[in-house]
């Protein structure tokens with residue numbers, strides 16, 4: 001299966017963000033991808049006070065990507081968006097996956113929320129405006145079991161173990177908006193670790209560049225194979241990269257180095 005990771009620079013203009021996302025999906029389809037993955041908050045990355053009204057999973061955002069999937073004949077993982085939440089103060093940070101007929105096949109709400117204070121570098125309290133999800137999700141994408149996660153989830157290996165073991169996932173998807181400060185030291189290491197320890201392909205699409213206000217994202221979207229090899233990595237620009245997921249190779253790695261089977265609980 002050929003996958004595309006779409007790296008974008010979403011800002012405070014939702015219409016423009018969706019236009020750019022659509023453009024990337026068209027490139028992915030033209031490059032022969034069966035699945036295209038967009039980053040976290042592909043709808044809007046900007047100040048809270050100008051954020052678009054959150055929507056349900058039957059709103060305009062979902063319709064936009066359902067149409068794109070159908071028109072392009074592509075599996076689309078629409079990164080994540082601001083889904084209307086459990087109360088007026090909070091949204092969910094939600095991923096939607098569409099099949100090539102435009103059908104919604106999965107919804108995942110980010111479980112781990114990014115609440116950190118790194119002196120002079122990062123001050124972020126996601127839980128002030130976002131409610132956590134509480135369900136793990138494995139979607140059947142083009143016949144391949146695919147575990148869903150979002151950004152900060154990447155730091156919690158027990159989630160991925162569950163996706164790989166109980167969920168029998170063979171692909172793990174990570175839409176993200178990792179910031180420069182943590183991204184440069186942690187992003188690739190964590191993605192490769194999740195791939196190696198769970199013997200899965202990891203497909204990670206990141207936001208890139210400056211966003212309002214004062215957030216710079218690391219980018220370096222990538223596809224990692226179950227051996228931990230980086231098959232494709234985006235340069236520091238908006239655009240797509242593609243890679244081929246070889247599931248026979250995954251089976252061979254799991255047979256020859258059966259670390260999942262050798263777990264002692």
Ligand SMILES: O=C(O)CCC(=O)C(=O)O
Nearest residue numbers: 114151152177178179182
């Ligand atoms: O874990 C990190 O360093 C970045 C996480 C993040 O930016 C997010 O979850 O939005």
